[in-house]
Amino acid sequence: MKLGKGDLTDSPTRWNRLKLIAFLAIPAVIENFFQTILGFVDTFFVSKIGLAEVSAVGVTNALLAIYFALFMAIGVAANVRIANFLGANLPEKARHISQQAIILAVLFGLFTGVVTLFFAEPLLKLMGIKDNVLRAGALYFRIVGIPSIFMSLMFVLSAILRGAGDTKSPMKVSIGINIIHAFLDYLLIFGFFFIPKLGIVGAALATVIARLLGSMALFYYLKRSTSLAFRRDYWKPDKGHLLELSTLGAPAAGERLVMRAGQIVYFGFIVALGTKAFAAHQIAGNIEVFSFMIGYGFATAATILVGQKIGAGKLNEAKEYAKLATYLSFAAMSILGAMLFFFGNWAGSFFTNDQQVIGNIGTALKISGVFQPFLAVLLVLTGAYQGANNTKFPMYLTGVGMWAIRTVLVYLLGIRFGWGLAGVWLAIGIDIAVRAVVLVVQFQRGKWMALDKAPEAESKCHPQSSKENRSACVNNY
Template sequence: MPWINSSDKAKSVVSDTITIREKISTVMTLAWPAIVENTLQTLVGFVDTLFVSKLGLAEVSAVGITQRILELYFAVFMAIGVGSTALIARYIGANQIEQARRVAKQSILLASWVGIVFGIATLFFAEPILQMMGAEPAVLHQGTIYFRVVAVPSLFISLTFILGSLLRGTGDTVSPMKAGLWMNGVHIALDYLLIFGLGPLPGFGIAGAAAATVLARVFGLWLLIRSLRRTRLGKEWPQGWKPDRQVLRSITGIGTPAAIERLIMRFGQVLYFGLILALGTYTFAAHQIAGNIETFSYLPGYGFAVAATTLVGQQLGAKRIKEALTYGYISVLLAIAFMGAIGIFLYFGGEWAAHYFTKESTVIHQVGVALKIDAFTQIPLAVVLVLTGALNGAGDTKWPMISTAVGIWVVRVVGVYGLGIALGWGLAGVWLAILLDNLWRALFLGWRFYSCRWAAKNADSP
């Protein structure tokens, strides 16, 4: 019987007798651990930056540039996870557990190969990559150390992404949350210890920060392996590790558009960030501060996207298209409620929050204007995040890719230039362009999900 989570209290999500209230409860059960997990990761990122900032500006820049590069790595690892989650959820919904096990093992093999390739590439090309990113000599040395220590063992990063995705595909969002909690706690403790030292133990500076990150990931990976082994996917673990081209093609077929979507987003950000820089240092600083404050508004959307991915995939596997639609719509409405509430705070509290980042009145005012506009972006953004997750769960990853390509490279880039620069609206024009981008994508993805063409596309699959 398909399950919401992998515990002994697991509950079917394909019953005809489930009420709307129970469906809302099901969505919340899946979403809240993902929200907590993402919140923890965001908070740890702040703490990590705070510790490294005590070493100097060169170290902060080195970590910042490396993180931008690693985001490209993450895009590929996450894309494998998207393909894995969609297929696992579908087979779980169809009660084809053996097929789900096959997908799990092939996903782990694929993630291992990709992680090793990225690690080898980092070992030999870390310095040239950082030079290509524009790292100055003072930053290059520190950045090369940090980049190699963190990314040569990319195998651990890749497997962490994939095992978390496999568990979410079964409906278990609690185990990845718990692993993330312990991993982040260990990361913070090791960060302080290995960067600054304690008593007779010397500190290792930026190399210590990198080592703390790797050790925390290894610990988190161990916890995820334990969790996966306790599920039905973890049965018959020693067998079935021979590469299966058919399954690998299915995973990459779903995951490739998801990877392209994320890469389109990253490269598009580089382009429109360059346009914002042309508006001046204060304006760019205000944009960065507004973005940092806004970061927390995404977290509920990502959590409900995880729920939509799992539930739509499971219902599709069970051939219950109406139920898949219902779970998708419920996830969207709940995300709108949460993110709409955050939008109210952004509208009225944006300038207040900006005071914690700067004392420059001009910048604070611009942040306030940007976040007032962003308050109206929260509802379309909630739709975009959740429906992207829902379509990913259905294996229909091409359409989110198309919406992002048009949204980022046409609506947002043209909007930033036209409204922000040509019309002279400055940062207000930039954030209006972001609003228009999200409105376009919300309408486009809403049409695609409502059309149910994703269901017809997968009619012959489990």
């Protein structure tokens, strides 16, 4: 079932709104769950080849995260603008900008593919890897990175469907291709009957084939969409829409790149704590990642519904959906936080028998559990801000939080004060809490919408043309 115009505009009761949020969020949560589970399977298979291959895939994925930031930025912009236009009952504009987003995705995918072809080794050397890892890494990087157009298309096509209120189709595709990916991993890495053993090349080919199939499946669902089915004349590049998508998406890309750069710096501080501390940090992070599924699921719902309501000029309803999605995520992640707090040591024992490492994992997850409610608020309100066309403020806030709070406190608490891994996770939690509080304050002050980027919503909310009247209307929300 996909959301139609009536579903997105006629939710008069709070109960109906809650059901609509859950309807959109649950498929996104399931999608993230399968990606995480099967990501573990992928890592497990590669680990059977050798440590050099594990390192090669890990370093390559760190570089590909930069590509992901670019592709996801296009997806965020497309998601928001499509939601705005459909909410404003402007389906042709939504269809036009969706096809322009696909053009932009193709251009960025081709660009990153060329970069990978010519600069694979230099980029990997920047990560400081050794020669034995470099050979495997360059081979894997080129096979996966040159056809990164499929990576780009998957991000953007999924975002387009979500912008139209369809979270089920991307979920189905994600589940399907991740299962295929795991199956192909086993066949191509280890060989089977007439299929030769390809090792790390097999792992790379499995990834590319899965993304190719995923792109084809998403195109199929998009062609079937009643509101976004393709028009031939909309494939002509439109400078206005391409610039609009780039401008709106750039801060989202900047936010992720700032986060990634900060992680590289404070990871160095954690490494200085010793091998066992770093291992505990990585394992705790792999366990905690399940909590992000819930937050990102409700953030997806918030982005879609806020975007739709702003497009329709219903700013009170946009604010209500943002609040309800935050409440639901807060409740769900508080429960999960309690589980992390009380069962962290037990979860860590599945990964290692070293009691010191298990103790560090338990400590990290106890601290994480305390801050889970703040993480829920941070993730969902960030999605709401993006749905309200405000991608800049979350980027600025992430930059300040990552560099002025998290990185500094990781050094002070973890290294300088000698609190070790507990200090590291406390620093991360404080950063999350501070950013969550700032987003709430701005939200309550009505400073979370960028209505100048949603002219349809602005005109409906502000029939008067004067700047004073426009400001007065915005401040009511």
